[in-house]
Amino acid sequence: MNELSLHILDICQNSIKADASLITIIIEEDIINDFYKIIIGDNGHGMSQKTLSEVSDPFFTTRSTRKVGLGVSLFKMAAEMCNGSFSVDSIVNKGTVVTALFEHGHIDRAPLGDIGETIMILILNEKDIDIYYEHIYNNKKYVFDTREIRKVLGDIPFTEYSVILWIKDNIVNGIKNLQKEETK
Ligand SMILES: Nc1ncnc2c1ncn2[C@@H]1O[C@H](COP(=O)(O)OP(=O)(O)OP(=O)(O)O)[C@@H](O)[C@H]1O
Numbered sequence: 001m002n003e004l005s006l007h008i009l010d011i012c013q014n015s016i017k018a019d020a021s022l023i024t025i026i027i028e029e030d031i032i033n034d035f036y037k038i039i040i041g042d043n044g045h046g047m048s049q050k051t052l053s054e055v056s057d058p059f060f061t062t063r064s065t066r067k068v069g070l071g072v073s074l075f076k077m078a079a080e081m082c083n084g085s086f087s088v089d090s091i092v093n094k095g096t097v098v099t100a101l102f103e104h105g106h107i108d109r110a111p112l113g114d115i116g117e118t119i120m121i122l123i124l125n126e127k128d129i130d131i132y133y134e135h136i137y138n139n140k141k142y143v144f145d146t147r148e149i150r151k152v153l154g155d156i157p158f159t160e161y162s163v164i165l166w167i168k169d170n171i172v173n174g175i176k177n178l179q180k181e182e183t184k
């Protein structure tokens, strides 16, 4: 996968399968210390110790439609290829946290890609899920939280076209502004 947002989408789909009602995506970019960290947390049903010990193995899956599960192992490989590290923590009935660390400037580190699109897919496919997205760029921070947006929208659904456009714009500009202010 050549965009980090596609890995993120994959990992979030595991959270949805685990019946999470809240997914937390935190991206921390630190140019000076040269790291790019992605933390994805959920409040789903979690994993047993046994499942957890096997989760990074590409030949392990609890899905019944095919014999391999690739989401977690591909993300792990991507991080490790970029002098980074990878971990999964999980507690049954509490949730799961996936952490991937990349060297920011590594030649093989994929760009983030269209994270706005990823978040829209999650929101539109699972209408009851809440997404908290935080993006830190050095010492600046952008936050997007569907719980806050729900309050403002009231009865207007997320599927309303103008709402979709507004959310995508908000995320794209939010990230752009982080980087813009930094280069002043
Ligand atoms: N957030 C999570 N909560 C609970 N279980 C999880 C979570 N993430 C992964 N798992 C468990 O780990 C297994 C492997 O996950 P992985 O994403 O690598 O493969 P998959 O989801 O089975 O298949 P694929 O991602 O290729 O569609 C899953 O089948 C599931 O049992």
Ligand SMILES: [Mg+2]
Binding pocket: 010, 011, 013, 014, 069, 070, 071, 072
């Ligand atoms: Mg998966």
